Amino acid sequence: MELTISHISKTYKKGGVKALDDFHAILTPGVYGFLGPNGAGKSTLMNIITDNLTPDSGEVLFDGKNTRALGKMFRARVGYMPQQQGLYDDFSAVRFLWYMAAVKGIPRKEAKPRIEQLLTLVNLKESAHKKLGTFSGGMKQRILIAQALLNDPDILILDEPTAGLDPKERIRIRNFISEIAQNKIVILATHVVSDIEFIAKEIMLIKKGKLLLLDTPAHIIDSMTGKVFSALISLDELSAAQKQYRISNIANENDQICVRIVSDTIPEYAQITPVKPTLEDVYLYYFADQ
Numbered sequence: 001m002e003l004t005i006s007h008i009s010k011t012y013k014k015g016g017v018k019a020l021d022d023f024h025a026i027l028t029p030g031v032y033g034f035l036g037p038n039g040a041g042k043s044t045l046m047n048i049i050t051d052n053l054t055p056d057s058g059e060v061l062f063d064g065k066n067t068r069a070l071g072k073m074f075r076a077r078v079g080y081m082p083q084q085q086g087l088y089d090d091f092s093a094v095r096f097l098w099y100m101a102a103v104k105g106i107p108r109k110e111a112k113p114r115i116e117q118l119l120t121l122v123n124l125k126e127s128a129h130k131k132l133g134t135f136s137g138g139m140k141q142r143i144l145i146a147q148a149l150l151n152d153p154d155i156l157i158l159d160e161p162t163a164g165l166d167p168k169e170r171i172r173i174r175n176f177i178s179e180i181a182q183n184k185i186v187i188l189a190t191h192v193v194s195d196i197e198f199i200a201k202e203i204m205l206i207k208k209g210k211l212l213l214l215d216t217p218a219h220i221i222d223s224m225t226g227k228v229f230s231a232l233i234s235l236d237e238l239s240a241a242q243k244q245y246r247i248s249n250i251a252n253e254n255d256q257i258c259v260r261i262v263s264d265t266i267p268e269y270a271q272i273t274p275v276k277p278t279l280e281d282v283y284l285y286y287f288a289d290q
């Protein structure tokens with residue numbers, strides 16, 4: 001199974017923003033972390049893949065076939081969880097899933113066992129008849145993921161699935177996505193590094209509509225070797241250091257300051273040591289100016 005995002009460009013008429021600029025990537029089963037700051041073009045791309053938006057140029061291909069030409073056949077294989085919007089607060093969880101199954105044109109006979117199975121999968125069986133308006137942030141995210149899974153999609157697109165969640169819920173949702181990702185192409189858009197660091201097969205870095213990198217987390221992190229340093233400086237030096245370098249962490253150490261610096265060149269401090277890069281450093285390296 002292969003999803004080709006082939007040279008997609010899109011400029012919004014309103015505002016004239018070039019949201020996507022010749023974006024090209026080939027995706028196979030596994031979780032793709034789609035990482036970029038606000039406004040980078042993530043939602044635009046996901047709306048194009050799901051056929052909610054038309055690109056100016058380029059096309060999306062599923063196993064070599066144009067997805068617009070495949071039409072309904074392709075849409076039946078896609079599950080989409082948009083960013084949390086006004087949920088149907090007065091609907092119970094089970095009613096919401098029935099409603100979404102109808103919207104997706106899933107026959108009642110198929111929908112019934114699927115809804116039961118999904119409520120168990122997302123651990124909401126006991127809250128099936130509670131109104132969505134009473135749900136916590138994590139429960140809302142889980143029911144939104146469940147609706148994206150109603151048609152047992154081959155391609156699952158998740159737009160910021162952990163937005164607004166506390167760390168415990170974040171980890172839960174992350175593990176849950178990892179579990180359901182078997183044999184699916186999962187695109188998980190986020191600007192939170194920790195959401196994808198451990199579960200992504202590959203990471204797509206997007207900046208101003210352009211694909212900067214598409215590679216495994218390990219390769220991306222390795223490519224930063226020799227660019228991350230730890231320096232001990234005095235408090236007086238801190239403000240100049242912040243102006244000169246991208247600083248990913250500041251910690252007090254006795255009467256000195258330990259700064260973590262991301263830099264192409266070795267910073268000129270007396271007490272400096274190269275350190276192992278992390279994905280957070282990568283993010284800062286590419287997006288410090290965003």
Ligand SMILES: Nc1ncnc2c1ncn2[C@@H]1O[C@H](COP(=O)(O)OP(=O)(O)OP(=O)(O)O)[C@@H](O)[C@H]1O
Nearest residue numbers: 012014015017019037038039040041042043044045
């Ligand atoms: N409907 C629209 N009309 C005009 N401009 C838009 C529209 N939607 C998005 N944009 C602009 O296109 C660019 C890309 O936006 P997009 O929502 O795709 O980014 P994003 O990476 O998903 O950001 P976020 O994480 O904030 O959702 C931004 O500059 C945004 O302001």
